[in-house]
Amino acid sequence: MRFSKRIPHEEAAALNKKVAVFDFVKPTPLGTTWGLGGTCVNVGLYTKKLMHQAALLGEAVNDSMKYGWAVEESSFFGLFTKRSQINFIRLLSSRLLSSRLLSSRLLSSRLLSSLVSFPLVSFLSSPFLSSPFLSSPFLSSPFLSSPFLSSPFLSSPFLSSPFLSSPFLSSPFLSSPFLSSPLTKFCIIKTFFSLSLSLLDKHNWKILRDAIQDHIGSLNFAYRVQLREKNVTYVNAYAKFIGPHQIEAVNKKGKVTTHTSSKYLLAPGLRPNYLDCPGAKEYCITSDDLFALKHCPGKTLLVGASYISLECAGFLKAFGLDVTVMVRSILLRGFDRQMADLIGSYMENHGIRFIKESQVKMVEQVEAGEPGRLLVTYANNAGEQNSEEFNTVVLAIGRQALTQDLNLDVVGVKTNSKNGKIICDEKENSNIPYIHAVGDIVDGKPELTPVAIQAGILLVRRLFGNGTVLCDYNNIPTTVFTPLEYGCIGLTEEKAIEMYGADDIEVYHTNYVPLEFTVAQRRAKECYVKLICLKSQNEKVIGFHYAGPNAGEVTQGYAVALRLGAKKEDFDNTIGIHPTCSEVFTTLQTTKSSGLSIAAAGC
Structure with a gap:
């Protein structure tokens, strides 16, 4: 993914200015470093979104079973296929054989062949939990103090899956002589537990990590090529001021060079x-x-x-x-x-x-x-x-802003003494005429990559072109990619009340159930939306909040509406796309002040 609009240095180069980019990543205490592209690409939004996508795919695999898909045996849910059940029987047999409790004749017994006909994933369910086993000496055994009880298995979706309600637990197998030996029972339980644990741990971190790093590496290379194509000089060195209009740059080999420029744009971002x-x-x-x-x-x-x-x-x-x-x-x-x-x-x-x-x-x-x-x-x-x-x-x-490393005091740039961020006016100007700043490093501005890019582009156009437009820091859309995603634009409910008073605020809200969640029987209790409206301005929407799937995609379009001053009636008069989560905003009727129920209803 690459930004379709120009970024600041490209914009300056397009205006026939000589441009150089100084970029250098100091290693973390662990020694981690990365290539060209900044925090967003290398260790921020891109990498997080890809990890989040991996998580969503895992949920989709789970949901797919309810939608009729038979998942390949290579996945955890492949346990439901007959071949996987047979493989499991073989594994169980080999473990029992190694315990010297059983002879190899078990492999061909009717017992095992009958077991194949039952869903494997039912063993850990039901009757076992109410059996005499729970009052046996086992409960005072070392097992209860083992690492197993604090393992991820006990809080995994595995224990609440359909796996736990199959006919296996009521089959003749459980009353067969085979189970008469307490040691045999323990061996079987241990086998199922250990196998289940190993099968639950099916995500391969290395594969994901390598795939993401390969993609990021390709972006690093593409950015370097892009700089060259745009006639922008790239210097992989750490720069700091040593005097008016003059910087010193040190590369990873310790080589020092000095450079001068008529203008400087600072956008170093922050470090943890x-x-x-x-x-x-x-x-x-x-x-x-x-x-x-x-x-x-x-x-x-x-x-x-x-x-x-x-x-x-x-x-x-x-x-x-x-x-x-x-x-x-x-x-x-x-x-x-x-x-x-x-x-x-x-x-x-x-x-x-x-x-x-x-x-x-x-x-x-x-x-x-x-x-x-x-x-x-x-x-x-x-x-x-x-x-x-x-x-x-x-x-x-x-x-934190590591502005002290830039030697800003040498040239007199003012920073916030509490957080080290650069103090700028509404035009991204510092107190030093030839030094400007955008992004996370600027005091009081949103710490978001798209904000920095937009501010930088508009700054360059004002400095070197005929631009007059300032960056609008209001109604900026953003999304938090948590398991239940959250997208928002504008004011929080608390800030709206603080600015305008509770009597001038009306909040329209509702719970809803995404159609995709219904068949999959996924929890939707927290899926919720609200619009914060200003009564005195004909219910102008000043806050937009959405919790649910695809929050980024849902939120982005509404940012245009809020920038244009949309009112509640504009939302009401918009025809929604049905059935979608986004359409909920076109049908909001219940206000918080009414006290009426907002319980989710079907499509």
Whole structure:
């Protein structure tokens, strides 16, 4: 994917200006670095979206069974095919043989041939859970303190699948003499448990990681070619100011060069913050490392409640991993509170664990390896401490502007003393006439790649062309790619009330059920939309919020409507495409102030 519109340096080159791009990535503490393209391409939106897509495909495989698809035996759901059941029987037989409990004659017994006729995926269900087994000495055995009980298996979709209600548990097999030996029972249970665990772990991290990195590598190369084609000089070196109009650049070999220019556009983006506690930089990683990680992260702790944290938690859980999110205060700060709570509720109900109102105090290495083992000590707001082991700890606690590395003080550029970001006016000008800035590095502006690109293009047109248009930082659409996606435009409900007062705000809202969820019997309780309208301006829509599938695709088009000042009646007078999730916005009738039910109805 490449942007169809020009990006700032291309725009300047098209206006016959001599342009150079200085780009250099300082390695993370883990040693991760990347090529040309910035955070968005290499360790941001592109990589996250591809990981999210992998998670969606996993859900689609699950849903496909309800839609009549017989999934290939190479996948987990291939267990439902007869060939896979036969293969399972062979594996079970070999394990029982190795336990010396049975003879090889079992392989040809009527018992095994009858077992093939029953759906395999029913074994762990039903009657077993109410059998005498639960009152047996087994419950006091070492098994109950084994790693199995804290494994991802117990919180996986496997245990709630149709797999658990088949005829197998009521078959003659369970009352056959074969099961009379307690040791035999234990062997069978252990075999099914271990096999199920191995089958649940069907996602291949390495394949996904390599495919994504190959794609990103091709983009890095394409960008370099593109620069050359546009007559833009590319310098792979870290630049900093050494005087007015003058910079010094150091490449990876330590070679130093100096350069001068009449104009500078700063767009270095931000880098992740690290916790200020023992072991954080030594043993934790960030999103700058996660997407290039060569091994599966295993049991993962994500620290932080940012959209980066929740997005990563979502796709890691979808890959079958044990995922925990540690939250100091609230989820998705800066986003609508109601929508943030919906996202959190959906994630919790899909097996992602949250440790709330807590902070990490120490990270210690228990065992080196890939992924290895880490002991995390944390404390809640009451000061109570706890410890837990994880394979990987991902820090997603915000990002910082490393403007001190640019030597901005040498040329007198003003920055916010609290966050280091550059202070600019509405025209992207710093206090130094020849230095401009766009993107995350600018104080008070949205930290979004498309915003930086748009601001940069318009700036270049004003500087070197006949442009007069300023970047509009209002009604910017964005999407959070959590398991239940969230798209929004404009004001949050809290901000709208703060700006205009509760009496001037009307909120139209409803729950809905995506048609695609119905046959698949997927949870849709949190699928929800709302429009925030300003009464005094004929119900002008000032806030748009959507929680549901394909949020980015749904949200993008409505951004045009809000930019043009759409009112509630414009939504009402628009004919929706049926049946779609997006059409819900054209039929909203219930207001929050009415107190009426918004329970979801069918199509």
